[in-house]
Amino acid sequence: MEHERQEDVRKLVSSNRRFDLLVVGLQEVPKCGVTQALQEAMADTHILLCQTAMQSLQMFLFGAKSSESYIREMKVDKHAVGGCGGVIGRKKGAVAMYINFSGIRMVFVSCHLAAHEHKVEKRNSECQHITHSLFSKNDIHYAKSADITVWLGDLNYRLQGISSIPARMMIEENLQSKLRDKDQLLQEAEKGEVFNGYCEGTLSFKPTYKYNVGSSNYDTSYKIRVPSWTDRILFKVDRSSGLDAILSSYEALDCVRSSDHKPVKAHLCLKVNGGDA
Secondary structure (H helix, E strand, O other): OHHHHHHHHHHOOOOOOOOOEEEEEEOOOOOOOHHHHHHHHHOOOEEEEEEEEEOOEEEEEEEEOOHHHHEEEEEEEEEEEEOOOOOOOOOEEEEEEEEEEOOEEEEEEEEEOOOOOOOHHHHHHHHHHHHHHOOOOOOOOOOOOOOEEEEEEEOOOOEOOOOHHHHHHHHHOOOHHHHHHHEHHHHHHHOOOOOOOOEOOOOOOOOOEOEOOOOOOEOOOOOOOOOEOOEEEEEEEOHHHOEEEEEEEEEEOOOOOOOOEOOEEEEEEEEEOOOOO
16 A cells, blocks of 8 residues: 555656646645655656645645755745544644745645535634734745745535535536536635635546545445545735736546545646746
8 A cells, every 4th residue: 555655646746847846735644755755756857845744734845956046035834723633643734835936935835624514614714724824923924925825735625515426427427517516615715705816727627535545436435425626726826926827737636546535736837027937
């Protein structure tokens, strides 16, 4: 199982590496071997610039081999929102990185929010607590002054108002787009309860949770959980920054099978004042 997990970690890294920075956020993953597996997979083109962890919440920042000279400042922080236990310590909350890269101030937040369909308000509250707490101990408000902020992770928002079997039938018929209006995160964002000013790509891929480990089959346990888009990547650009962000892809990786989630990947291209990406 450990070998399969490390192979899946390598699959997170695209073979097409025409990017300056790569951020990898992981939840509920044992620490052993992950860093080494990622570094080995990236060794030809990129180096590890920064990493941070809070129990099973982990985040890694890789940059092209020439990227160190572009880094002007780097900070890390974390904020717990309760919940722990199990072999790998499933603490909920977030880890974060701030980086000034070639004059662009970026904040990356990797989070794991409260589970279960009925805890929508708790997830909203956790987002607010994390937002207000990260980097708040510093005189410089890194999170508030960021040109771009990216949230990634297991946000745990579920589908609401549909049971498991009808949802699965729609997915099997490739009609998952009809499930978007039942997604709690989209509903809460539309009401202005969470992620104000953030953008997200279209949920064109299948819901990423919950799968039988080792397969691409949805949960067949007695709980037969409703498939949901728990795993998300959202971003917000400061309008005064002169920065444009173009999302060129947003997808789930069906080939990863050592987890009961399918990881999600996004490719963001940044342009400054009409300059080069």
